[in-house]
Amino acid sequence: MLRNAGFALIALIGTRASFAQTGRVSAPITDISYEITADSSAVGRRQLGVAMSFVVAGDSPVILALPAWSPGHYTLLWFARRVSQFSAQSNGAPLRWRKLDFQTWEIEPRAAGPVRVSFNYLADAVDRAVAWTSPNFAFFNGTNLFLYPVGSGFNWPARVTVRTEQSWRVATGMDPAAGVNNFTAANYHDLTDMPFYVGRFAIDSTKIVGKWIRLAFYPAASLTPARRDRTFGWLQKFVPAHAAVFGEAPFRNYTVFQRSDTVVNGGGLEHQSSQVDEVTTSQLDAPYLSGLYSHEFFHAWNVKRLRPADMVPYRYDDAQPTTWLWVSEGVTDYYGALGLVRGGINDSTGFFNFIANEIASVAGAPPTAVSDASLGSWINPTDGSSGLYYPKGGLTGFLLDIMIRDGSNNHASLDQVMRHLYDAAYKHGRGFSPIEWWAEVSRAASGKIGPRERQVAESFTEFARHYVDGRDPLPVDSVLRLAGLRSESDTVREPRLGIQTSTDSTGVAITQLTPTGAAAAAGARLGDRIVTIGDFSISNDDSFEAWRARYAGTTLPTLPMTVRRGRETITLQLPVRLNTRVQTRVSPIPNAPEKAVRIRAGILRGTTS
Numbered sequence: 001m002l003r004n005a006g007f008a009l010i011a012l013i014g015t016r017a018s019f020a021q022t023g024r025v026s027a028p029i030t031d032i033s034y035e036i037t038a039d040s041s042a043v044g045r046r047q048l049g050v051a052m053s054f055v056v057a058g059d060s061p062v063i064l065a066l067p068a069w070s071p072g073h074y075t076l077l078w079f080a081r082r083v084s085q086f087s088a089q090s091n092g093a094p095l096r097w098r099k100l101d102f103q104t105w106e107i108e109p110r111a112a113g114p115v116r117v118s119f120n121y122l123a124d125a126v127d128r129a130v131a132w133t134s135p136n137f138a139f140f141n142g143t144n145l146f147l148y149p150v151g152s153g154f155n156w157p158a159r160v161t162v163r164t165e166q167s168w169r170v171a172t173g174m175d176p177a178a179g180v181n182n183f184t185a186a187n188y189h190d191l192t193d194m195p196f197y198v199g200r201f202a203i204d205s206t207k208i209v210g211k212w213i214r215l216a217f218y219p220a221a222s223l224t225p226a227r228r229d230r231t232f233g234w235l236q237k238f239v240p241a242h243a244a245v246f247g248e249a250p251f252r253n254y255t256v257f258q259r260s261d262t263v264v265n266g267g268g269l270e271h272q273s274s275q276v277d278e279v280t281t282s283q284l285d286a287p288y289l290s291g292l293y294s295h296e297f298f299h300a301w302n303v304k305r306l307r308p309a310d311m312v313p314y315r316y317d318d319a320q321p322t323t324w325l326w327v328s329e330g331v332t333d334y335y336g337a338l339g340l341v342r343g344g345i346n347d348s349t350g351f352f353n354f355i356a357n358e359i360a361s362v363a364g365a366p367p368t369a370v371s372d373a374s375l376g377s378w379i380n381p382t383d384g385s386s387g388l389y390y391p392k393g394g395l396t397g398f399l400l401d402i403m404i405r406d407g408s409n410n411h412a413s414l415d416q417v418m419r420h421l422y423d424a425a426y427k428h429g430r431g432f433s434p435i436e437w438w439a440e441v442s443r444a445a446s447g448k449i450g451p452r453e454r455q456v457a458e459s460f461t462e463f464a465r466h467y468v469d470g471r472d473p474l475p476v477d478s479v480l481r482l483a484g485l486r487s488e489s490d491t492v493r494e495p496r497l498g499i500q501t502s503t504d505s506t507g508v509a510i511t512q513l514t515p516t517g518a519a520a521a522a523g524a525r526l527g528d529r530i531v532t533i534g535d536f537s538i539s540n541d542d543s544f545e546a547w548r549a550r551y552a553g554t555t556l557p558t559l560p561m562t563v564r565r566g567r568e569t570i571t572l573q574l575p576v577r578l579n580t581r582v583q584t585r586v587s588p589i590p591n592a593p594e595k596a597v598r599i600r601a602g603i604l605r606g607t608t609s
């Protein structure tokens with residue numbers, strides 16, 4: 001997953017007593033199929049119609065549950081809370097049912113034969129893990145809708161039929177079956193990892209690394225020829241770089257699902273053969289999208305296939321914490337940035353800026369073990385460590401890459417670690433263990449810590465104890481030097497407004513106002529459209545960064561701020577309030593030793609020597 005900075009996830013935390021593991025196991029069911037109704041009548045009511053059909057061999061109770069979360073979105077969302085009008089029947093006659101807990105239903109068949117369970121699903125959540133509808137469109141994730149029999153494992157096949165308008169499209173990564181809008185999945189993990197777009201949206205495809213890569217954009221008008229060409233251009237560049245790390249592209253096809261709107265829960269969510277991105281309309285042409293696509297795409301290997309043993313297999317009824325999200329998310333962030341520079345989308349300066357931002361994010365957070373930050377994902381902690389496994393995990397991956405290259409005289413890299421674990425663990429149907437990870441890192445570094453790295457740690461086990469499971473500050477300066485790089489920090493004093501904004505066709509509106517902030521002190525109100533501040537025009541959410549840079553260190557006591565409020569245009573006097581921020585820069589060391597230059601070039605190109 002990738003989420004926009006500053007967005008707070010709302011987590012509902014449960015207790016262990018209330019999960020689907022009630023100790024009860026469902027009677028076996030066979031011939032499982034689902035029917036989703038997403039026609040204009042259903043989506044017009046912000047609903048999806050859901051039916052599950054199966055066959056029972058007798059009258060033993062069938063116990064069905066809905067997932068509590070979607071893999072990749074490490075937050076409990078309890079999809080059962082959106083269910084209404086639940087019913088069960090056999091050959092048209094109603095069956096008795098009751099709830100065992102808030103996400104588990106017990107159905108009592110009367111005899112062997114077919115059973116059909118149905119319910120309505122409220123599809124109005126602005127969240128890429130949850131179903132959403134508009135009058136001509138529906139998005140859903142299998143975790144939202146597909147009930148599973150409790151205690152029967154997940155290795156059973158299923159069919160899905162989508163009932164929709166004749167002129168509407170259906171896009172999913174599931175295997176198509178005979179008939180119209182029929183699909184199959186070999187097991188429940190695949191079934192719930194293949195999101196659907198239904199309705200009026202735009203789709204286009206091209207071949208990259210020998211596979212069909214599709215863009216499915218909603219609304220349809222958001223897929224302009226220019227955006228299609230630019231997005232395919234990016235994918236043409238970074239997908240081969242990602243595939244080169246693992247030596248294969250393990251999906252039959254791949255879809256970038258993208259929804260844009262004025263208000264979205266911005267970011268992306270990865271699946272085994274797709275990503276679901278949500279983008280604000282004002283950011284449809286933002287260069288940052290290349291990084292979002294690259295990050296989510298790398299997940300097709302790292303986490304969707306190569307995954308910590310704690311998360312293999314996925315469980316769906318409860319949180320599944322791991323101390324290794326720093327590899328699944330942070331190292332993915334690192335490779336997301338590497339894909340951009342290796343593919344030629346960004347130059348080395350762009351990559352060094354990415355590393356500098358990671359250093360700054362880690363420096364700005366309280367000392368936190370990256371393994372603890374990984375565990376914290378599920379509770380969205382308030383101590384400043386929320387999401388720290390992204391920047392600190394990415395930075396840790398970068399340092400390990402340099403140390404491996406230094407120890408092996410640039411004959412090996414973190415790429416080899418990822419590929420060996422992919423071959424050894426994922427391809428043998430299991431997750432990687434902590435011992436395996438550190439053994440591979442150590443092996444790639446030629447079984448030794450280089451003499452200069454001994455200043456950092458005597459072994460990678462010791463490195464893990466201090467810097468991954470411990471809270472020691474990462475040895476950034478000493479390790480960066482091994483790649484001929486240095487980081488410098490200076491302090492900038494820049495003005496802050498104390499607002500959050502959203503851009504649409506009517507302008508840049510204030511959506512949140514900190515009561516003690518400068519904008520509130522100036523008399524700004526929620527809904528005001530900001531036009532100018534000082535001599536600077538505000539045209540979108542990204543304008544503020546340039547505005548802060550323009551007035552960094554200013555000695556002016558106030559700035560005029562023009563806003564539109566209803567039909568009026570008002571000029572407010574904004575008190576200038578400067579905040580101190582540490583700005584970090586990473587740059588090559590001139591005349592660095594030959595080995596360091598080779599390591600630096602190897603990282604940027606994805607090569608060893």
Ligand SMILES: [Zn+2]
Nearest residue numbers: 001002329332
């Ligand atoms: Zn991610």
